[in-house]
Amino acid sequence: AQSVSQHNHHVILSEAASLELGCNYSYGGTVNLFWYVQYPGQHLQLLLKYFSGDPLVKGIKGFEAEFIKSKFSFNLRKPSVQWSDTAEYFCAVKLANTGRRALTFGSGTRLQVQP
Amino acid sequence: ETGVTQSPTHLIKTRGQQVTLRCSSQSGHNTVSWYQQALGQGPQFIFQYYREEENGRGNFPPRFSGLQFPNYSSELNVNALELDDSALYLCASSTDRNTGELFFGEGSRLTVL
Numbered sequence: 001a002q003s004v005s006q007h008n009h010h011v012i013l014s015e016a017a018s019l020e021l022g023c024n025y026s027y028g029g030t031v032n033l034f035w036y037v038q039y040p041g042q043h044l045q046l047l048l049k050y051f052s053g054d055p056l057v058k059g060i061k062g063f064e065a066e067f068i069k070s071k072f073s074f075n076l077r078k079p080s081v082q083w084s085d086t087a088e089y090f091c092a093v094k095l096a097n098t099g100r101r102a103l104t105f106g107s108g109t110r111l112q113v114q115p
Numbered sequence: 116e117t118g119v120t121q122s123p124t125h126l127i128k129t130r131g132q133q134v135t136l137r138c139s140s141q142s143g144h145n146t147v148s149w150y151q152q153a154l155g156q157g158p159q160f161i162f163q164y165y166r167e168e169e170n171g172r173g174n175f176p177p178r179f180s181g182l183q184f185p186n187y188s189s190e191l192n193v194n195a196l197e198l199d200d201s202a203l204y205l206c207a208s209s210t211d212r213n214t215g216e217l218f219f220g221e222g223s224r225l226t227v228l
Contacts, residue, residue, distance in 0.1 A: 004157070032215050043119075044158070044205065044219040090157050094215035101148070101171030103215045105157030 002027040004093050006106035013081055014114050021076040021109050023091030030096040033074040034103070035065055039087045047089070050074065051096075061085070086113045118142060119220035121206050127226045128196050136191045136223045138206030146170075146212045147189040149181060150205040152222070158205055164189055165212040193225075201227045 005024045013019060025031065035047040048059025055067040065076045074091060091106040118141035128134050140147050146165045150158035160173035164183035178194040187208070193200055203224050207217035 006157075034215050043221045044207075044217075046216055049216060092157075092215065099171075099213075101163040101212060102160035102173055103148075103150075103158075103217065104160070105150075107155070107157045 002093060002095065002104050004091055004104050004106035006089075006091055006109050008109045009107070010110045010112070012112045012114065015083055016080050017113075019076070019078040019081045019085070019111070021089055021091075021111070023074045023076065023106060025072050025074070025091075025093045025104075027072075027093065027095060029098070032094040032096050033065075033067060034092040034094070035059065035063070035074075035076050036090045036092060036105075037087050038090070044090070047076075081111075081113050083113050083115045085111060087111060119206060119208050119218050121204075121220035121223050123223055124221065125224045125226075127228060129228050130196055130198060132196050132227075133192065133194045134196060134225060136193075136204050136206075136225070138189045138191070138208075138220060140187045140189070140206075140208030141218050144208035144210050144218065145187050146209045147183055147187065148207045148209070148217060149189070149191045150207065151175075152203040152205055154202070161191070163212060170212055196227045198227050201225060 033050040037047045038044045050057045058064045092103045120139045148163040149161040152158040162172040163170045167183045180192045182190045203222040205222045207219045
């Protein structure tokens, strides 16, 4: 079965610092990749997605992620974080072209941005 | 706001009891998926409903069951509750049963004592 690993469980940054959250998955076939975010007291929402094409994808609020197929990775980045980026971030993988319905999530990274 | 609403938001049950959780999908969405999120973990796929039929299932026992209604709303039923069933139950709707672009509700937090 496929799995998703997020190695950073809790990250604390100061405002304006750069952010990179790691995500690795274990599946050799074609995948669709996602980052979801959950702000305090809010529902999970989609931050960005990758299906195919340019491996560098841009999402909302200045976030971007890079798909590196050889490393089975889909790391999330932001050049300069803001206090409002404090949230929990989940990487998720869906097997493409298999009829499998499940989205497999990592265990999440809690980001705390200090003003 | 996603337009996905779940009820109840919190509930407490005792071991062995049964629970029903409800979800109204976002307008125009015909697919509903349910996820279980234990404390400190990411959401885990329970099952998906499309056109009122179960359309995919994760590694959950048969005592987890569901329904989807003609208006695309859905229920999750859990029988014979166990302590480990304590979790946040998330409903997500989508326009397509194959997509990973899900619109989540805020969840129902179940505590089993």
